[in-house]
Amino acid sequence: MQANFSEIQKVIDHIEINFDREVAAHEIESISHYSYRNFQRIFFRLFNETISGFQKRLRLENAYKKLIYTEDSLSEIAWQVGYFNIQSFSKAFKKQYSISPAEARKQKHDIFKKFIKDYKTDLKIEIKYKDTVSVYSKFIKAKDYNNEEIDALWKEIEPDAEIFETAYGIIRDQPLITNHSHCRYGAAVTSDEEIKGLVKSDIFGGKYARFTHYGAYGNILETYRSFYQSWLSGKQLLLDNSDVIEEYEEPEITHIYFPLYE
Structure with missing residues (x-):
């Protein structure tokens, strides 16, 4: 079938x-x-x-x-x-x-302890309100958010060059909780026309903590470590359990949006 x-x-x-x-x-x-x-x-x-x-x-x-x-x-x-x-x-x-x-x-701190270790950070975190955005997306199971699998998905959607004006990554699971083999990643793009093979849905719509990763995507985990270290060591923001959104502004600039609990 x-x-x-x-x-x-x-x-x-x-x-x-x-x-x-x-x-x-x-x-x-x-x-x-x-x-x-x-x-x-x-x-x-x-x-x-x-x-x-x-x-x-x-x-x-x-x-x-x-x-x-x-x-x-x-x-x-x-x-x-x-x-x-x-x-x-x-x-x-x-x-x-x-x-x-x-x-x-x-045991909340223990969950993050191994991931962040003693990572020190001066990461700038901003509070942003984001309107709802309509996108076309495709999800895969990316074991532990493996970059090779994510790259292959983007090559499938954009085989020749960057043809879409805006691109997003949707981080659906928390890999410190979800079994690594079940972690899901969604590649999402904006388009005025229907895209065959992709599903139309809405992302954003609410209040977010935004921080930015500079450099190659392969090193993005270091920026996530910085965020969690800052979050655990400072006055903690209340986070929501919905999707984390990565917004790909330029090849080496990625804005990361963590949903805030309201």
Whole structure:
């Protein structure tokens, strides 16, 4: 069976938007134009996990981000990600991560410790409001945000030269939480015309902490380390669990937008 990746991406987008509830079989059938059983087979073959497992993982990963990014109570977070009581949330979370939600929050610094080490920084962070932007995008699983896989995706979208006026990278997962093999990266561009093979959606729309990476993209992790070091050592901004957006202004200038919790 030949998979229509555009339709598959639409289903994934729908599940991600509605991660806090169980997406019904009829919704998936309506979007994908496959029977639920057939779509389940396609999904598992492509991503090596079931649809229900994917939905559960999204709930718990978003919960983990909220635990370390915000000051919301455990009961509030449980409700926000679709659990109706703290007991069932705590049980599911501990089964997934081998620690309780309360322990995860207390160990926030330990999560970032190995990544940032003793990195020192004078990174300039600005607060920016960004209007919604319509883009055409394609997502891949980029293991641990591997640059070779990301480069290959961009070569597929822009095979000859930089033909789009504005280009963005969408960082959907927090690799310190999400299993490296599940990390997702989206290449997004703006266009007045429909782009075959890409899915139209909106990005931005809200308040962001912006900082800038200068130099080759292959060294961008150093700038992320600077951000997290600054974030952990200073008066902490409350971050949101939604996408981090990279805006590619020039070949060696990348603005990075972290969504802020409001």
